[in-house]
Amino acid sequence: MNTPMKQQPKHKTWNQIRPLFKNGMSLMVGGFGGVGNPPTLIRTILEEQIEDISVICNDAGFPDIGIGQLVSEKKVASLYTSHIGSNPNAGRQMTEGTLDVHFFPQGTLAEKIRAGGVGLGGVFVDVGVGNEFVEKDKQTVVINEKTYLVEPSLTADVSIVYAKKADSFGNLIYDTSARNTNPLVAMAGNITIAEVEEIVPLGELDPEEVVTSGVFVDHIVVSEGVDWSWAWEKK
Amino acid sequence: MGMGKEIRHKIAERAAQEIEAGMVVNLGIGIPTLVANYVRDLPVMFHAENGILGTGPSPEEGKENPNLCNAGGFPITASPGSSYFDSGVAFAIVRRGLLDMTIMGALEVSERGDLANWIVPGKRVPGMGGALELAQKAKKVVILMNHVGKDGKPKIVKQCSLPLTAEACVHLVITDMAVVAVEKDGLVLKEVFEPYSVEEVKENTGASFVRIDKLVKEGNRL
Numbered sequence: 001m002n003t004p005m006k007q008q009p010k011h012k013t014w015n016q017i018r019p020l021f022k023n024g025m026s027l028m029v030g031g032f033g034g035v036g037n038p039p040t041l042i043r044t045i046l047e048e049q050i051e052d053i054s055v056i057c058n059d060a061g062f063p064d065i066g067i068g069q070l071v072s073e074k075k076v077a078s079l080y081t082s083h084i085g086s087n088p089n090a091g092r093q094m095t096e097g098t099l100d101v102h103f104f105p106q107g108t109l110a111e112k113i114r115a116g117g118v119g120l121g122g123v124f125v126d127v128g129v130g131n132e133f134v135e136k137d138k139q140t141v142v143i144n145e146k147t148y149l150v151e152p153s154l155t156a157d158v159s160i161v162y163a164k165k166a167d168s169f170g171n172l173i174y175d176t177s178a179r180n181t182n183p184l185v186a187m188a189g190n191i192t193i194a195e196v197e198e199i200v201p202l203g204e205l206d207p208e209e210v211v212t213s214g215v216f217v218d219h220i221v222v223s224e225g226v227d228w229s230w231a232w233e234k235k
Numbered sequence: 236m237g238m239g240k241e242i243r244h245k246i247a248e249r250a251a252q253e254i255e256a257g258m259v260v261n262l263g264i265g266i267p268t269l270v271a272n273y274v275r276d277l278p279v280m281f282h283a284e285n286g287i288l289g290t291g292p293s294p295e296e297g298k299e300n301p302n303l304c305n306a307g308g309f310p311i312t313a314s315p316g317s318s319y320f321d322s323g324v325a326f327a328i329v330r331r332g333l334l335d336m337t338i339m340g341a342l343e344v345s346e347r348g349d350l351a352n353w354i355v356p357g358k359r360v361p362g363m364g365g366a367l368e369l370a371q372k373a374k375k376v377v378i379l380m381n382h383v384g385k386d387g388k389p390k391i392v393k394q395c396s397l398p399l400t401a402e403a404c405v406h407l408v409i410t411d412m413a414v415v416a417v418e419k420d421g422l423v424l425k426e427v428f429e430p431y432s433v434e435e436v437k438e439n440t441g442a443s444f445v446r447i448d449k450l451v452k453e454g455n456r457l
């Protein structure tokens with residue numbers, strides 16, 4: 001019997017992955033409004049007191065939720081995002097000049113990440129053509145008589161994602177809308193770490209149902225769950 | 236939005252009448268979210284830009300799945316026939332023009348249908364989220380808002396003073412006072428809600444109407 005992944009080399013302890021996080025790193029984070037942000041990985045980055053991080057994430061979460069925790073603790077130097085409206089700390093730091101925020105339309109940001117993940121140099125997007133805020137400092141290109149903005153792709157030193165299950169090769173399946181940007185982010189990291197609810201043996205996941213191929217995943221850690229209350233929860 | 240709960244629901248109920256069987260519809264945050272409550276047994280697929288087509292009603296308290304939320308971050312359910320996908324696909328649906336309607340709020344709408352709803356420079360800079368894609372690419376853009384701002388100034392204007400989300404994209408505006416359509420030649424007053432008169436709607440609108448619909452009666456109930 002051929003069992004190539006018997007050693008489960010990708011399954012790591014929390015202490016094993018701590019050295020992967022470094023000051024000044026670029027960090028891509030899966031999730032949307034806190035949902036699908038990997039909670040224990042974010043807590044670990046806080047515990048390691050990593051600073052000066054360049055974050056790429058759909059949004060800035062909420063002050064005490066998900067990626068918002070890194071912003072609130074002033075660990076983020078620059079942020080590539082589409083929305084920070086739910087985290088007043090991000091707005092305050094932007095106004096004070098301590099957080100450098102780069103806004104992109106949400107779907108454009110997703111495609112920039114996807115482009116990085118699939119090995120492209122960028123994408124051409126017509127959303128925001130003629131909009132001075134979106135067009136600022138962007139190249140344009142005309143294809144079939146239509147004008148597009150040139151949006152360079154994004155990759156990161158480290159990508160962190162949240163998934164429901166991984167097998168020991170790192171194949172991932174997600175939970176409902178916690179999928180959101182995670183499959184895109186998983187492909188775009190030079191190192192990708194998946195925080196998962198459960199690791200199952202090889203063969204347990206139906207290949208038809210795998211969303212992210214394990215080839216994109218370098219390390220797998222088992223989640224300790226969220227350490228925040230959701231905005232909708234009764235306090 | 237600074238309006239009574241009852242009015243918010245009435246605007247949502249009126250907006251629901253715009254939705255037809257078989258449509259694919261995106262609902263924004265705030266009053267637009269309430270619209271789903273008034274689309275009774277119509278087969279409609281609600282789109283959420285985080286990666287769901289076919290969102291269903293809010294779950295019972297205690298039965299929430301914290302991972303299953305709409306784009307506003309509130310727990311929802313998935314209707315029969317729904318699908319989950321990543322955010323890239325969620326916006327593929329938008330950019331490919333597969334949204335029949337998007338219902339959102341606004342800061343200003345101009346007489347040619349320009350929409351400003353994402354930034355107040357120097358005051359409120361939350362980022363555009365998915366507003367640009369939705370406004371630019373949906374087949375029909377329906378705006379739900381107060382007829383006038385907190386300062387009493389009209390929000391339907393000749394020309395937007397705030398940075399635009401998208402140009403000439405709005406088709407219909409439903410407010411606490413009236414229903415206004417943006418047509419090729421300009422604004423058309425379609426309905427006036429009690430207790431307002433046509434004259435009051437005109438006074439509180441910063442652009443003129445090219446037509447007042449024949450069917451407009453003062454004192455229509457919202």
